[in-house]
Amino acid sequence: MTTIVPTADIVRTADGVPLKVKLRRAERMRKIRAVSLIAPLFLFLAVTFVMPIGIMLFRSVQNPEVSQILPRTAQAIQQWDGEGLPGEDVVAAFIADLRAAKEAKTHGKVAKRLNYDLSGFRSLTLQTARRLPPPETPPSELLDKLIEIDKRWGETRYWATIKKAAPPYTMFYLLAALDRNFDVKGNVIHAPPEVSIYIDVLERTFWMSFIVTAVCFLLGYPIAYLLATLPTKHSNLLMILVLLPFWTSLLVRTTAWVVLLQTQGVVNDAAVALGLWSERIQLIHNRTGVYVAMVHILLPFMVLPLYSVMKGISFTHMRAAASLGANPLRSFLKVYVPQTMPGIGAGILLVFIISLGYYITPALVGGPRDQMISYFIAFHTNTSVNWGMAAALSVVLLFCVMIFFGIYNRFVGIEKMKLG
């Protein structure tokens, strides 16, 4: 056996630079080149995608209205202990701020913000702003003047609400997205039942996603199995029946279901003619319609990963099990199904993750009680224009999706996400 004896000197390249240095330099060049190829896309996504979402999500803890529009009040009210009524400095600051806000026409924003905390505050603020006492009123009389305008200014809870809404950052929206709120002392309490809807919405989102995933699995497993076991010639033909819906526009498929499921639609026609049910029944704008349309749209996402795993499973194992005396059901459950676990995991997680963020199909096919969390994010953006709430619900949804995506990435691998 020969051993390589290192020569006295280090290995050098032709130009006399040590090989090690030269190699390291080449490797660094490679890295720089790779990074410079990725940089354009990375920056593009950072600006057009990551930053907008980041800024929007940050909106869930921002609380600019009171701190910016009523700055003197926000500062003065911090000294007040929340018992009884605030001192005359706070009242004077409030009246001065409100007068300035009315001139700048920003008092509507504050009114709206305070109303999130305590309903009725909007009209109270707007009314008060219209009838503010004259500036020369002595400070000691100001509180009485306010109570004269509206006796609610004599109640602690209205002043306490201003104090609660004063800090520039708040957990208010995030807590509200989980049906929680702060009391006057700053303890987290359950929000009043008339505004507690979001835990319900979250549960409904999970429940509907679960049902859709389960049904997709029950329908997807048999046809993936059939596709994987048929001769290629036949399975390619049947594969078209999976791929065509997959490539067909989401809106086209939702439209098709809206048309089919109408009370005067084709499904009711066929069912009445076949005697499945005797009277036309409501199939749309309810939960049934949403389930049917969502399962139809998401089924290919279940079939494709299952198929690609099943395609690689050899049937000799099943035959071996049969020759060892297992009946077909037993060999299927004990030998075949365990081998398809990667496909089952990938399909179930993918369908579940996509379902969690569903918006279009429930909005078009569902009724008011079938809307998922995405609908409420859109609602707070478009209709109520409550950015804090839209952002807080987005944080909740994104958090849930990220958890499941973490699992997906761990077991399947994000780069293996094949979509066709």
Next chain:
Amino acid sequence: MALPPYASPVERAWYYSFRVICALIFFFLIAPIFVIMPLSFNSEPYFTYPMPGYSLRWYDVIFGDSPQSILWQRAIKNSVIIGFSATLLATALGTVAALGLSRANFPFKGVVMAVLISPIVVPIVITAVGMYYFYAQIGLASTIPGIILAHTALGVPFVVITVTATLVGFNQNLIRAGSSLGAGPARVFFKVTLPLILPGVVSGALFAFATSWDEIVVVLFLASVEQHTIPRRMWSGIRELIDPTIAAAATLLIFLSILLMVTMEILRRRSERLRGIKA
């Protein structure tokens, strides 16, 4: 799997009932698509069979010159402009980035990859609301370029995924061979790399195009009437007055999907053949 000759009657019964179950599931998958197409030729504004007569009037609503048609034609034009621009941008950015990703390991590669893939991970409503909030502040809301940027971001992950997958089997020595023969980096890319990874690039581009063509949520938030696309018109159609015009539009889109699907399938087979994988 064919039924073996020694199968028991129970196995036989199960074998055939399994096929019936599968047939029903396939029927569920495909029926809606085939039911809606004939309804677009209905002479009456209903969605019921049997149809009283046939007519092309709903296609005339799209291609004619009524006030409605102007909206539809503008939607088609917008969809084409947005779709092609977003595809072009996404394909260029995505392909170049995939080349970089396959070349070397560098710090935080996992994080970078996560960012590049994130547009298909983040629920679309969150993306749309975030973009609406930000683009409105910089004057990109209600503009075609704003929607193009948004759709590019949504389509890019597909290009990155498909091109990266093609590059896995790519022999890096071919690039070195090209360089050693005196070609510059650009020449090597266009003469050596691109022809070999073309199936991946094209299928990524098709995915990006399909994403933009089909996208509705971002358009709902970012577009005003002037920027409405085909899906946005259909959305209004379903919500406001539902008549067979949307069935006609749906039929046209289904033909486009068939075209996309066939192209994808041809590409997949070609790429498998090139890489020596037998179907």
